[in-house]
Amino acid sequence: MLKLDIFLSALANGLLTGAVYALIALGLTLIYGVLHIINFAHGATLTLAMFAVFVMHSAFKIDPYIAIFMLTPLFFGVGYLLQRLVINPASHGDDSNILLVTLGLSIIFENGLLAIFRSDTRSIDVPYGFDVIEVGNLFLSTPKVIAFVAAFAVAAALWLLLARTDTGKAIRAVAKEKTGAALCGMDVEHIYAVTFGLGTACLAIAACLLMPTFLVNPRIGNAFVLVAFTIVVLGGMGSIGGALAGGLIIGVVESLSGLYFGESLGQIGIFLIFLIVLLFRPTGLFGAKA
Amino acid sequence: MSTLLTCENVTKRFGGLLAVDNASLTVEAGSITGLIGPNGAGKTTLFTMISGFAEPTSGRVMFEGRDITALPAHIRAAQGIARTFQIVQPFAGLSVHENIAVGAYLRHAGRTEAMDKAEAVAREVGLDAMLAQPAGALTVAGRKRLELARALATEPRLLLLDEVLAGLNPSEIRDMIPVLQAIRSRGVTILIVEHVMQAVMQLCDTVYVLAQGRMIASGAPGEVAHDQGVVEAYLGHGAARKMQAHHEAKS
C-alpha cells in the first residue's frame, strides 16, 4: 500500500511539473511552428526570467504571482526585439546560422547571469511555499497545483488567440504560406517577431509559476532546453496539443525515473526518450512533421 | 540497337495523387529519347525513380538488363546513370571547376586526374572560361550548363536531362543543341525531358508523351506531334477537333 502511495504521489508530482514543462515547450513549439526555427536560447531565456522573478521578489518584495503581470509583457517585448533586432538580421535566413545565433544568445544570457549572480543556487521564500492540498491519500503541493491549472489556462488562452483573433489568423497564415502572406501585404517580419514574443512570454509565465517551488542558478537553462526539445520532438514539432501531452509524459518520466534510479539519473530517462524518438521515429509520437 | 533502360509499369503515388500511373518506356542504347508532357504530368517524378531518388510504389526499372529498382542513387550513378535537376542544384560555395570535379571523382580517384577531366568536360559544354568562378555567380544559362557538365563528368552511359533548355533564350538554345548532339555521337545515350518543342523535334529519335501520369503516346517526333490524344493533352479536350476544323476551313 505504501509502495502504491509513493508511486501515485510521484505520478501526481510528475504530472504537475509536467504541465509547467508543457508551458515551456509550448513557447518553443509555437516559435518552431511559425518561424520554422529552433530557438536554442529558450532555456537560457527561461533562466533569465527566473532570475527576474527572483530579483523582483528579493529586492522589491513582489510576489511571483503578481510578477506574472509585469514580466509577461516585458518578456514579450524582449522576445519581439530579439527576433527583430538580433536573430533575424544576424542569421541571413539560414537555418544553421539561426541555430548559432541563438546559441550565442544562450551563452550570453547564461554567463551574464553567472557574472552578476555567481554560480550560487537561489530560491525565493514565499509563505505558501510548503502548503499542500490533500487529495485522497495524496498531498499535493499547492503552488504546483496552481502552476498546473495556470499552465493549462495559458495553453487555452494561446489556442484561443491563435484560433479567434486577427493576430492569430495572421500568425497561422504566415506559418502556412510565408510568401503568400507577404504577397497579401502582411508584415511577415512583424508577425515573426510577435510569435517569438509570445513564445518568450510563455517563459515568463512559466518562470513565475516555477519559482515558488524551484531553485535557480545560471546553468539551469541547459537542463530545461533539452527537456523542452524532448517534449517538442515527442509531441511533434509545431503541435500545441502535442506539447501539452509531451510535457505531461516527460514530467511523469522524470519523476518516476527519479524515484527508481535516484536523483542523479532522473534526467537520463528524458534524454533517452529524446534520442529514441529522434533516432527511430523522427516524426514524433503524434505524427506532426519533423 | 539494344535496349539500355526499361521502365515497366512504373507507378508513383503521393498520398492520394497518382503522379505516375503505370508508365512504361524503353530507351535504346545510343539514342536520344524524348519525354514530353504538360506541366505536372509526372516527368520529373519518373526521372527521380530512374535515378534512384525515389522508389516506385510499384513497377520495375531495368538498366542494361538488370533490375535496379531498389538501388540507391549513388550506386546507379556508379553504374552509369547521371541526371540533371530541373531546379538547378549547384554547389554554390564551390568554384565551377570544383563542382564539375565532384562528378569526375566518380571515375578518377586522384585529384589531378579529376581536375583535368573536369576541365575537359567544361570545355565540351562551353564553361571553360568560367572555371574559377564561384558556381553561385553563374547566370541561368551557365547553371544549366554546369548541371550538364557535372553529370557528364561522371562519364555516364545514360544521361537524364530534365529541362536543361528551360529558361534559355533562343540563341542559347541554338548553342546547346550541337553540344547535346556531340555528346550522343560519343556514345552517351540521352533521355531528355523538354518543353522546347523545336529542340525535341530536332534532337530526338523517339518521343514518349506523359499526361496526368499515364503514357499516352510514343513514336517518332513527327508522328507524335500530330497524335490527336497528344494535342488534346496539351491544349485541352476538343482542341484536336478544332484544329482539324481550322485546317479544313483554310484549305
Added chain:
Amino acid sequence: MRTGLPVSLVIVVALLAALPLAFTANTMLNFLTFVMIVTLAAQGWNLLAGFGGQFSFGHAAFFGMGAYAMAILQVRYGINAWLALPLAMALGAVVGFFLGFLSFRAQLRGSYFALVTLAFAEVFRILANASSFTNGAAGILVPLKTSAADFQFADRRWFYWVALAFVALVLALTYHISRTRFGAHLVAVRENEEAARALGVDAFRTKLKAITLSGAITATAGCLYTQKFLYIDANLAFGPWISVEALLAPIIGGMGTVLGPLAGAMMLLGLGEVTKSLFAMLLGGSIPGVDLVVFGVLLILCVAFAPQGVMGAIKRFSSRGAP
C-alpha cells in the same frame, strides 16, 4: 601528398614551435598548451562541420571519452599513458562512428543533428557523474609521475611541443583531405546532399567517415587535457564548455579552412584572457563568465558579419583565384 604541404602551414608551425623560446613564463606556456588542446578539439569539429556541414553541439562527447579513457586506462588498468593514448583515440573513433551511424541513418540534419549530439554529450556527462566506474562526481586524479615515459614532462615546454605536434599532424591531415576525393565528397555533401548523391557520392558513408575521424581527433584533445591537468571530472570532460569552444574557434577562424581552428582558438582564448584580466583589473576580482559573454557576442557578430571567419576574410583580401 604529391603536392607537398604549402609553405604557409610549415611557417605557422615553425613559428609556434619557436614561441616557448621567446616566452618562458609558465602562465604563457600553460596558455599556449591550452590553445593547442582547444585547437585539436576544434580541428575535429571543423572536419565534420566546417567541411562536411554537419553541425555538432556536442563534441564534448568525444572530448570527454578521450579524457576519461586516458585517465581510466592509466589509473584503473595501469596501462602506460603512451599506450592509453591510441586506445583512447580509437574509442573516440568508435563513439563517433556509433553516433554518426544512428544519426545519419535516421537522416538527421541541421538542428536535429546538433541537438542529438548535445543530448549524447549530456547523457555521457550524467552517467560519468553518477557511475562508480568513473569515480562519480569526485572525478579521477591521475598520479603524478614526472617522466617522459609516462607522458608527463618536467619541462612544460615539452608538453606544449607534443601538443603542437598533434596539431601539426592534424593540419597536415586536413590539408591532405581537402585535396582528395573524400574531401571533395565531404564539401559536396555540405553544399547540397541531393546533388552529391546524383554524382555518385555515398553521402551516408562520407558523413560517417568524417564523424569517425572527427571523434578520434577531438578525443585526442581530451587525452591531452587529462595528461596536462592530471585531473578530470564529468563537467570538465563532457560539459558544454568544450562543445562551445570546439565550435566557436573554427567559426571565428574560418569554417572549412585548414588553419581556421588554430587561428580561431588563438583569438578566442587570447580574447578570453584579455577580457578576464581587464574585468579583474577594473572590478578588483575575477568575475566568472565574462569571457564567455564575449565569446557569445563574438559568435553572433561572426555569423552576422564574417560568415567565413578571419581566414575567409584574409583569403578574400589576398584572393588567390585557384581552386
